[in-house]
Amino acid sequence: xxxDTVRPEIAELxxxxxxxxxxxxxxxxxxxxxxxxxxxxxxxxxxxxxPPSLQRAVQPVIILAEGIGxxxxxxxxxxIGTTRSASVLKNITDPEERRKHGEGLYQVxxxxxxxxxxxxxxxxxxxxxxxxxxxxxxLGPGQAACVRALxxxxxxxxx
Numbered sequence: 001x002x003x004d005t006v007r008p009e010i011a012e013l014x015x016x017x018x019x020x021x022x023x024x025x026x027x028x029x030x031x032x033x034x035x036x037x038x039x040x041x042x043x044x045x046x047x048x049x050x051p052p053s054l055q056r057a058v059q060p061v062i063i064l065a066e067g068i069g070x071x072x073x074x075x076x077x078x079x080i081g082t083t084r085s086a087s088v089l090k091n092i093t094d095p096e097e098r099r100k101h102g103e104g105l106y107q108v109x110x111x112x113x114x115x116x117x118x119x120x121x122x123x124x125x126x127x128x129x130x131x132x133x134x135x136x137x138x139l140g141p142g143q144a145a146c147v148r149a150l151x152x153x154x155x156x157x158x159x
Contacts, residue, residue: 008153010028010029010032010152010153011152011153013025013026013028013029014029014060014123014124014152014153017029017058017063017064018056018058018124021056021057021058023058026060026063026064026067027067029064029152030064030067030068030071031071033064033068033150033152034067034068034071034072037068037072037119037150038072041072041074043117043119043148044074044117044118044119044148045074045075045117045118046074046075046076046077046112046116046117046118046119047065047068047069047074047075047076047077047118047119047121048077048079048080048113048118048119048120048121048134048138048147049061049062049064049065049076049078049080049121049122050080050120050121050122050130050134051080051081051082051086051106053085053086060123061121061122061123064121064123064152065121068121074119077112077113077118079108079109079112079113079142080106080107080108080109080137081106081107081108081109082105082106082107083104083105083106083107084105086105086130095127095129098127099129101129102129102130102132102133103133105133106133106134106137107137107141108137108138108141108142109142110141110142110143113138113142113143113144114142114143115143115144115145116144116145117144117145117146117148118138118144118146118147118148119147119148119149119150120134120135120138120147120148120149120150121149121150121151122149122150122151122152123151123152123153124152124153124154124155125151125153125154125155126154126155131149131151135147135149
């Protein structure tokens with residue numbers, strides 16, 4: 001069965017990058033995000049990408065975070081790790097089950113985050129489970145001064 005899916009332009013670019021490994025789609029996304037973030041630049045001193053949950057030849061969240069960081073001259077910190085596979089979370093639709101699975105999933109290298117104003121970055125927002133869990137780790141054990149968040153798009157479902 002085929003669906004006639006209509007996406008906003010930036011979502012279509014992200015789809016091409018994420019599902020077709022089309023690196024040319026990254027440039028306009030990076031430019032748009034960097035232009036938006038430039039006026040908020042004083043609110044963060046580093047970007048923390050959410051770790052990819054699936055292995056891909058092209059990791060969109062990393063490509064985009066590094067591109068945004070380079071454009072804004074902001075360091076990108078690879079300071080979040082996982083204690084087990086995060087890919088299972090994608091298949092859980094019940095919000096309470098997603099929250100439970102996210103508990104203890106992430107760990108942080110506090111040496112990189114202590115006292116910093118961080119921008120947590122992900123390519124797609126679904127329910128907030130991942131970003132909430134990572135924010136808790138960054139503010140708790142990571143001792144970040146504050147965490148702000150940015151995603152490029154969200155999925156149709158909030159499940």
